[in-house]
Amino acid sequence: MIRGAALMAGKDLRLEWRSKVGISQVLPFAVLVVLLFAFALDPDRGVLERATSGLFWVVVLFSAVLTVQRSFAVEAEDGVLDALRLTGLSPAAVYLGKVAALVVQLLVLEAVLALAVAVFYDTTFRGWPLVVGVTFAATLGIAGAGAVYGALAARLRSGNTLLPLLLLPLLAPVLISATRGFEVGFGREAGPGWPWAALLGIFAVVYLTLGAALFRPLLEDT
Amino acid sequence: MEPVVHLRAAVALLDRFPALAGVDLDVDAGEVVLVRGPNGAGKTTLLRVCAGLLPVASGEARVLGVDLVRHRSDVRRRVGLLGHATFLYEDLSVAENLDFWTRAVGASTDDGRAALDRLAVAPRLHDLPVRALSAGQRRRVSFAAMVARRPELWLLDEPHAGLDATGRDVIDGLIGEAAAAGATVLFASHELDRAEAVAHRTVTVSGGAVLAEGASR
Structure with a gap:
């Protein structure tokens, strides 16, 4: 299963590198949204500073929807999904491979976004370990849930427009926990931040387990 | 010996419509069977x-x-399907596609390169993205990916479609070689003159059922 997952992840990352959709479209979109919020809220720097954590994760979620859509659109093209099923790769391997590739792409996106909020919002990252821990756990949860719903949406008519409606409400706990964790990490909120990271970790583990176990029906014709 | 394909009153639904409405069919090992209709x-x-x-x-x-x-997923790795779609990633190169699909079934990447040579896919095309290829070239790459799996049962849907005369001859040669090596071939084609010359037997289907069976030329 690990070999299959690594093969899928490598293929997805190579596809992304060749097509440059993430770098040329998703990444500029994310930075543009950060910039637009800076323009909209700049007259009141206090609001911008207070909203930085939430804005960061909202932009991550919107960008994640685009990344997940792209990840499963390539499998729906030209009968590729049939070919994947004919390989005999286990559905869990396909799922974990997709998740791994999504995690790498989202981490790159988040690194660029962190730089963007540091520049445009004057954000200082004080609690680095917490910020990094929250980011990894949240990204794993987003990718884990995104791969399940991405596969589901890819099988449906109008799936592309349906995906945000399915995925974003589900990721609300991630948005809340990651935002609170960042607030502590940025030093804007007192109290322990690691419980938020732990909550995100639990969400990620639950979704990864469910996804790996239940991915088979999402790949099958019924 | 049990037939490679054994169907009795088999029904398959597409959107609740019986696309197969009670098919009876037996295909023995090493047979090349043309499905027409x-x-x-x-x-x-x-x-x-x-x-x-x-x-x-x-x-x-x-x-x-x-x-x-009960266990349809168990047969998948042992068959090769050439469909109307190419089964290829458009943004990956020909070589990258072959590497991925051969490694996914546990075959050697050398098998993929050998299959490309067998299908006469010019080496200058190996590093091009699939989207840069013509329809006929894509068809050859698709076929190469299928051959590299070394399937026991070849399932070919219009294998000659989109190919030039040389490509069609190559396909016919591969079908003959596969059967001689003990593989079984079930293929659908509208190019009856060429297809009947390759097939051992012809099966005519209509309305989702087998209407007639007969020896080919």
């Missing part, structure tokens, strides 16, 4: 059922000894 007769559905991609709603269906009603 008008558009919408159920040829593609028959091939997809045999590949384990579509569920059998009722009846009996065994392929390579696997009960498709």
